[in-house]
Amino acid sequence: MPISITRLAEAHIPSAVTAIQEAFKDDPYNLWVYNDRAKLDLNRNRVSLGIRCKWGIRNALFYVAKDTSSDAKDEVLGIAMWMPPRPTELKESWAERFEGWRMWAQQVRMNLWYGRGGLNVKRYWIWKAKQSEAQNEIWTDPRGYYFLNIMVVLPGQQGKGIGKALAGEVTKLADQEGKRCYLESSRDVPNMKIYEAMGFHFVEQMDCDDDGEVCKLFCMVREPQSVPPT
Numbered sequence: 001m002p003i004s005i006t007r008l009a010e011a012h013i014p015s016a017v018t019a020i021q022e023a024f025k026d027d028p029y030n031l032w033v034y035n036d037r038a039k040l041d042l043n044r045n046r047v048s049l050g051i052r053c054k055w056g057i058r059n060a061l062f063y064v065a066k067d068t069s070s071d072a073k074d075e076v077l078g079i080a081m082w083m084p085p086r087p088t089e090l091k092e093s094w095a096e097r098f099e100g101w102r103m104w105a106q107q108v109r110m111n112l113w114y115g116r117g118g119l120n121v122k123r124y125w126i127w128k129a130k131q132s133e134a135q136n137e138i139w140t141d142p143r144g145y146y147f148l149n150i151m152v153v154l155p156g157q158q159g160k161g162i163g164k165a166l167a168g169e170v171t172k173l174a175d176q177e178g179k180r181c182y183l184e185s186s187r188d189v190p191n192m193k194i195y196e197a198m199g200f201h202f203v204e205q206m207d208c209d210d211d212g213e214v215c216k217l218f219c220m221v222r223e224p225q226s227v228p229p230t
């Protein structure tokens, strides 16, 4: 199957959201943070992911994988959203703040309309606090890290090299710039092996503990690799 990797465009969003929902159906973090499954509202979840994708077009390095031989030209097989590295001394710009507020306002509007859709808000904040703790500890490189925030491949398309091709768009860039990459995986098996094949190594386990119900996340870092001379 011929695969192309391009930047996410508005037309890809519905299919990108479907890929995220399908790939994360039984994801341990998803099951932990949406633990009351009777309240899970997939429509609200689609709207929320759509807001994130639109924000990602403007603020992230957001790639999609497509089958170029398919007639469905906007159908997406997988996605990877990376946050660009932020040097420690760089302060948040007004434009970035505005983008943050804009996404926040859209989410507030969505919550007013749909409610929380089954999201366990306490657990969400436990995760946020742990994430910030882990990143403060691990991100010692003052030049910052390319942060692989979301990566999924549709369940029927996994194991065919699509994830590696998606991640490669940014790992290539990181290697050219001599910068590090970072991710938090919600599974050790098989994801750690998969990410090791992309050059990452395990650094720390993040335990998000809600009164004994623990969600484990596995923090991994990738060192820049030497680029062969052209």
Ligand SMILES: CC(C)(COP(=O)(O)OP(=O)(O)OC[C@H]1O[C@@H](n2cnc3c(N)ncnc32)[C@H](O)[C@@H]1OP(=O)(O)O)[C@@H](O)C(=O)NCCC(=O)NCCS
Pocket (backbone or CB within 6 Å): 023, 024, 027, 151, 152, 153, 154, 157, 158, 159, 160, 161, 162, 163, 164, 165, 184, 185, 186, 187, 190, 191, 193, 194, 195, 197, 198
């Ligand atoms: C994780 C994920 C994005 C990887 O994408 P993928 O297309 O399946 O991965 P690839 O086919 O590109 O495989 C990359 C490498 O991992 C290896 N690999 C793939 N599946 C593997 C498995 N189950 N066990 C061990 N190694 C595996 C491949 O052989 C390849 O290594 P190689 O280049 O040395 O041959 C995809 O499996 C997925 O969406 N999983 C569910 C959602 C998820 O967990 N997302 C990540 C959240 S942190």
